[in-house]
Amino acid sequence: MTQKKVEHLLKAHQLRRTETRVEVLELFLEKDMALAQKDIEDELGTIDRITLYRTLRTFEDKGLIHRAIDGSEKLRFALCSHECNPVEGHFDEHAHFHCKVCEKTYCLEQIHTPSVRVPKGYQIESSHLVLKGICEHCS
Amino acid sequence: MTQKKVEHLLKAHQLRRTETRVEVLELFLEKDMALAQKDIEDELGTIDRITLYRTLRTFEDKGLIHRAIDGSEKLRFALCSHECNPVEGHFDEHAHFHCKVCEKTYCLEQIHTPSVRVPKGYQIESSHLVLKGICEHCS
DNA sequence: ATTTATTTGCAACAATGATGCAATTAACTA
């Protein structure tokens, strides 16, 4: 059923079905957390670095994945919920938790980023809540 | 008076007064925003890359500056308030605003990071609120 | 002025980000 879902996701976002894209998407679906390029390389082994780099950018452009701000040095991506789309942009209104032990980043869908009073002159387009600590597997 | 303050800050954190450290500290005091290594290099010109790299790490270790999570790819540091110290760690309980136009990062001291309900099993050690948009100078 | 532990600056290397280009291939068409 992941197969079907992957095919549908690719088609829905006007992306050709290639080996790399399928593998990457399957991994995102399976892991259900934010992944850095390195994480993906380690999991998929044979994948080409540049192809993966562009695959992630393409997925981001088309609204399949978004950058997960987790306060780590690594750039991570997470699967988008259905609200994301290439026209209106990304909706990513949940908190991200980054474990300092295993260095994994989890999306906490149940925790929404709070709305804050806008300081004078500042136009806020998005807000992100980053939580750091120790995850349930490491504590 | 910045002179005095710089001297005091260095002495208070048991750091020798060197040219690089003084210049970097003065810049932080003057700019009053989060700075990436590149920003500092551009401002100070002649500074050595590695020395600056280590200066920033040292300042961080000693509790003079902290990492400002701003959701950008760049690692930025901001001057600590007095509550930070090397023993108990960093307190950085205010929001950071990152402007997508000028790419500067401001500390919004008046906006505190909200406390959130802890999900089961997760131990939260710090939380960070990142705001993105357009700053008052760019809008 | 001398001593000593700290700090600097260079060399060197790894990892990551980014782009041009020719070869390959997915999806469409006849």
Added chain:
DNA sequence: TAGTTAATTGCATCATTGTTGCAAATAAAT
């Protein structure tokens, strides 16, 4: 099903950033 074409890949290449070892330089104490 074979052929066409635009998208995609993989390589080469380069820039930037992060990191460490080490010898020379230097701040602070004596």
